[in-house]
Amino acid sequence: MSMATPTIQPVVRENYERENYLNKHYGVGSWLLTTDHKRIALLYLVSITFFFFIGGFFALLIRLELLTPASDLVQADTYNKLFTMHGMVMIFFFLVPSIPAVLGNFLVPMMIGAKDLAFPRINLLSWYLYIIGGVMMLHCMLTGGVDTGWTFYAPFSTAFTNTKIIEAGLAIFVAGFSSILTGLNFVVTIHRMRAPGMTWSRLPLFIWAHYATSIIQILGTPVIAITIVLVAAERALHLGIFDPKLGGDPLLFQHLFWFYSHPAVYIMILPSMGIISEIIACYSRKRIFGYSFVAFSSIAIAVFGFLVWAHHMFVAGISVYAALLFSLLSYAVAVPSAVKVFNWTATLYKGSIHYDAPMLYAFGFLGLFTIGGLTGLFLAALGIDVHVTDTYFVVAHFHYIMVGGAVMGYLGGMHFWWPKISGRLYPEGWAKLAALIVFIGFNLTFFPQFLLGYMGMPRRYADYSHMPEFQILNVFSTAGATILGVGYLLPMIYFLWSMRYGKPAPDNPWNAAGLEWMTPSPPTTFNFEQEPVVTWEAYNYDELDAPHKQEVPVVR
Amino acid sequence: MSDHSKSSPLPKYFAVWIALLVCTFLTYKAAYLDLGRFNALVALGIATFKATLVTLFFMHVWHAGEKLVKLVVISTLFFFLLLLALSMADYGTRLWS
Amino acid sequence: MSDSSTSNSSLAGLQHSEPLGHGKHHPELLHHFADVQQQRNSASLGMWVFLATEVMFFGGLFCAYLIYRLAYFGDFAAASKSIDATLGATNTAVLICSSLTVVLAVWAAETARRTLLIGSLILTMLLGLAFLGIKGKEYKDKFDEHHVPGASFSFENVPVPGHPGQYANPQHAEIFFALYFVMTGLHALHMVIGLGIFTWLLIMAWKGRFTPQYNTPVEIGGLYWHFVDLIWIYLFPLLYLIDRHL
Numbered sequence: 001m002s003m004a005t006p007t008i009q010p011v012v013r014e015n016y017e018r019e020n021y022l023n024k025h026y027g028v029g030s031w032l033l034t035t036d037h038k039r040i041a042l043l044y045l046v047s048i049t050f051f052f053f054i055g056g057f058f059a060l061l062i063r064l065e066l067l068t069p070a071s072d073l074v075q076a077d078t079y080n081k082l083f084t085m086h087g088m089v090m091i092f093f094f095l096v097p098s099i100p101a102v103l104g105n106f107l108v109p110m111m112i113g114a115k116d117l118a119f120p121r122i123n124l125l126s127w128y129l130y131i132i133g134g135v136m137m138l139h140c141m142l143t144g145g146v147d148t149g150w151t152f153y154a155p156f157s158t159a160f161t162n163t164k165i166i167e168a169g170l171a172i173f174v175a176g177f178s179s180i181l182t183g184l185n186f187v188v189t190i191h192r193m194r195a196p197g198m199t200w201s202r203l204p205l206f207i208w209a210h211y212a213t214s215i216i217q218i219l220g221t222p223v224i225a226i227t228i229v230l231v232a233a234e235r236a237l238h239l240g241i242f243d244p245k246l247g248g249d250p251l252l253f254q255h256l257f258w259f260y261s262h263p264a265v266y267i268m269i270l271p272s273m274g275i276i277s278e279i280i281a282c283y284s285r286k287r288i289f290g291y292s293f294v295a296f297s298s299i300a301i302a303v304f305g306f307l308v309w310a311h312h313m314f315v316a317g318i319s320v321y322a323a324l325l326f327s328l329l330s331y332a333v334a335v336p337s338a339v340k341v342f343n344w345t346a347t348l349y350k351g352s353i354h355y356d357a358p359m360l361y362a363f364g365f366l367g368l369f370t371i372g373g374l375t376g377l378f379l380a381a382l383g384i385d386v387h388v389t390d391t392y393f394v395v396a397h398f399h400y401i402m403v404g405g406a407v408m409g410y411l412g413g414m415h416f417w418w419p420k421i422s423g424r425l426y427p428e429g430w431a432k433l434a435a436l437i438v439f440i441g442f443n444l445t446f447f448p449q450f451l452l453g454y455m456g457m458p459r460r461y462a463d464y465s466h467m468p469e470f471q472i473l474n475v476f477s478t479a480g481a482t483i484l485g486v487g488y489l490l491p492m493i494y495f496l497w498s499m500r501y502g503k504p505a506p507d508n509p510w511n512a513a514g515l516e517w518m519t520p521s522p523p524t525t526f527n528f529e530q531e532p533v534v535t536w537e538a539y540n541y542d543e544l545d546a547p548h549k550q551e552v553p554v555v556r
Numbered sequence: 557m558s559d560h561s562k563s564s565p566l567p568k569y570f571a572v573w574i575a576l577l578v579c580t581f582l583t584y585k586a587a588y589l590d591l592g593r594f595n596a597l598v599a600l601g602i603a604t605f606k607a608t609l610v611t612l613f614f615m616h617v618w619h620a621g622e623k624l625v626k627l628v629v630i631s632t633l634f635f636f637l638l639l640l641a642l643s644m645a646d647y648g649t650r651l652w653s
Numbered sequence: 654m655s656d657s658s659t660s661n662s663s664l665a666g667l668q669h670s671e672p673l674g675h676g677k678h679h680p681e682l683l684h685h686f687a688d689v690q691q692q693r694n695s696a697s698l699g700m701w702v703f704l705a706t707e708v709m710f711f712g713g714l715f716c717a718y719l720i721y722r723l724a725y726f727g728d729f730a731a732a733s734k735s736i737d738a739t740l741g742a743t744n745t746a747v748l749i750c751s752s753l754t755v756v757l758a759v760w761a762a763e764t765a766r767r768t769l770l771i772g773s774l775i776l777t778m779l780l781g782l783a784f785l786g787i788k789g790k791e792y793k794d795k796f797d798e799h800h801v802p803g804a805s806f807s808f809e810n811v812p813v814p815g816h817p818g819q820y821a822n823p824q825h826a827e828i829f830f831a832l833y834f835v836m837t838g839l840h841a842l843h844m845v846i847g848l849g850i851f852t853w854l855l856i857m858a859w860k861g862r863f864t865p866q867y868n869t870p871v872e873i874g875g876l877y878w879h880f881v882d883l884i885w886i887y888l889f890p891l892l893y894l895i896d897r898h899l
Contacts, residue, residue: 116685226713247824322646587894599890632705
């Protein structure tokens with residue numbers, strides 16, 4: 001059972017029966033033409049879960065192929081398509097949108113005391129653009145896919161491959177526009193629509209994180225958009241912008257590509273960090289230690305994130321002086337992330353820790369993100385990078401951050417806010433079990449990959465029969481992937497189950513701080529009957545817990 | 557946002573317009589003078605001056621009520637220049653070693 | 654609207670601002686905004702943030718251009734010389750005039766001058782069409798001279814300005830023209846979108862929708878148009894005026 005601090009509000013049976021955003025209007029049209037940010041969040045939830053399955057399916061095939069050294073399940077050409085589509089779908093259609101478009105859309109207006117985002121219709125447009133991009137990508141995959149790796153480097157992508165680059169590129173272009181509009185919406189909303197008294201220093205760290213993410217989405221995504229335009233033009237018209245045979249420079253493609261794609265990884269992790277702040281504060285019953293540091297570190301990550309892109313190009317042919325500079329800058333970008341980890345840890349100290357499911361995901365995040373981040377520093381060191389670049393070490397590093405970090409945060413957040421979103425409680429026992437399975441499955445999948453990479457197994461190879469001793473670790477990895485898959489399936493099942501059979505949720509089941517908890521579960525369409533006026537600081541857990549503290553006799 | 561100044565902004569608009577046309581003429585003529593390596597600098601300098609006039613006066617940034625718009629403009633320029641500068645950190649130093 | 658009875662003391666103890674009644678509010682006020690000023694400020698900030706994305710969008714092209722211009726300066730100069738600087742300068746003047754008509758339109762909307770507003774909008778659009786017409790002529794010239802990148806591209810025996818006896822590398826010149834067409838083409842596309850926006854503004858203005866209290870669409874449409882002008886202010890010297898003196 002939940003160990004959460006008991007709430008003072010009695011469970012109101014009619015919470016989900018009375019009018020709320022879910023039952024206010026019925027019918028497909030009321031969903032497909034909605035401008036309610038909460039409904040749009042759910043539209044995104046369904047769509048990104050769908051693409052998560054697609055990306056996961058490709059991952060399954062990759063891991064099955066790697067069970068044996070020989071390329072016996074699929075041909076190398078097909079394998080190239082598998083890891084390409086896995087990457088493109090997971091990055092552009094799952095990770096980038098996931099937290100901002102689902103939890104961000106749902107919570108940003110509520111956390112700042114607004115009725116909706118600044119531009120609700122543009123919010124709906126964002127979703128439609130995502131769907132259009134997704135359909136284009138699906139069609140591309142079904143009619144042959146792409147085999148260049150998700151990084152579609154030139155000149156292979158522009159001059160040599162005969163797979164559907166332009167179509168995949170356009171799909172990503174459209175989805176990128178969706179991302180830009182979401183970021184734009186958040187920035188304007190956070191600047192313009194905070195309730196009276198909601199000053200910047202009273203904002204939940206979730207909001208700071210999404211603000212920083214939005215800055216990256218706004219400034220970075222257009223650069224990959226123009227890169228895709230150039231690749232499409234080059235491919236269609238046989239130009240030579242990136243083709244060395246025609247006087248072009250392939251590294252120019254890489255510079256333009258990574259100028260977005262490195263900050264993109266911060267788009268994927270920053271929102272998750274915002275969630276972790278909320279969860280750790282709630283289940284330690286404490287204000288986040290060093291609130292200002294954590295808030296500004298989000299902005300610092302966003303800014304510094306734009307300074308380091310060429311660390312993906314250390315062995316590509318950039319000048320050694322540029323490599324030195326980018327290596328140094330890459331060390332600098334780790335600092336704000338470390339600041340967060342220290343502050344979260346300090347928050348735990350002398351906190352009243354509760355081991356609810358969201359908190360288990362947060363603990364998982366702390367450990368796995370730290371490992372992922374530290375291995376990033378290994379990669380930032382030029383000497384080590386030369387040895388492990390394009391090996392499974394890199395693959396393990398980024399999966400620790402993106403899966404161990406971003407996805408854990410996403411799952412923790414979905415659990416944390418599920419009662420608010422659905423008006424139901426998820427089954428706590430199953431949730432704890434799922435968190436454990438995910439953690440075990442994750443480590444079993446990806447820790448061996450660090451070892452494999454260090455020992456020299458290259459990435460993107462279907463056939464590793466030249467080094468058959470890699471097989472045992474690959475088998476562990478595939479076993480772990482299966483366990484991880486089970487861990488992901490469980491929440492999907494019990495969340496769906498809870499929508500029908502779950503206990504009705506009170507307004508604030510965790511007695512958590514934040515304006516979103518001061519609305520009914522699920523909320524009404526316009527969130528607040530009256531515009532709240534904020535007179536308290538963020539994370540006012542002292543006040544929230546005061547009525548429950550028992551007097552402790554003090555012996556003098 | 558509404559123009560809060562009591563006087564008409566029209567003279568300012570026309571002055572900026574004339575200045576922009578004059579600068580265009582200057583840039584066109586300067587291109588045909590031999591200034592060595594300063595041709596590009598002059599051209600870009602005049603272009604930047606024109607761009608500044610348009611941004612400050614036609615787009616009303618000069619009289620913007622709050623600093624936010626200026627912050628957006630400056631931040632954007634900063635990141636754009638970062639793209640150019642750090643790319644040049646590679647291209648400019650390739651022949652050094 | 655929503656039933657307020659069972660709020661579970663969740664908002665108890667909070668101060669509330671005035672409940673938002675359905676009394677006097679501007680007909681153009683959207684429901685999720687508290688007042689017209691917030692709506693206007695949001696729209697304005699939204700357009701500025703969108704322009705930031707556009708700067709980065711074109712920015713990638715400017716980055717590519719910078720790198721190749723430095724690497725292939727002579728070839729780029731030869732290619733630049735073959736495009737018509739007079740037409741380019743004319744187009745620059747056309748856009749500058751259109752920016753003037755745009756600010757006049759915004760001022761007219763703010764001061765309830767309907768005739769000036771409609772006239773300025775029409776004039777802006779005419780100047781935009783003139784720009785596209787001149788661009789079309791330029792493109793046609795390039796097509797006739799086989800300077801459009803692709804199968805029929807040809808740039809043989811074109812001397813590098815200032816280096817007698819040296820001829821431009823056709824491959825490098827083709828890169829110049831590739832960037833020329835992508836950059837000016839993208840710019841022209843934005844121009845066409847701008848014309849679409851201004852058509853809509855014209856229709857709204859004709860219907861009398863703009864008042865001194867509500868003219869946000871004109872203002873933010875104007876911001877977009879000025880941005881398109883700004884891009885051209887840089888495209889013109891960079892593309893048309895390399896080593897013209899040689």
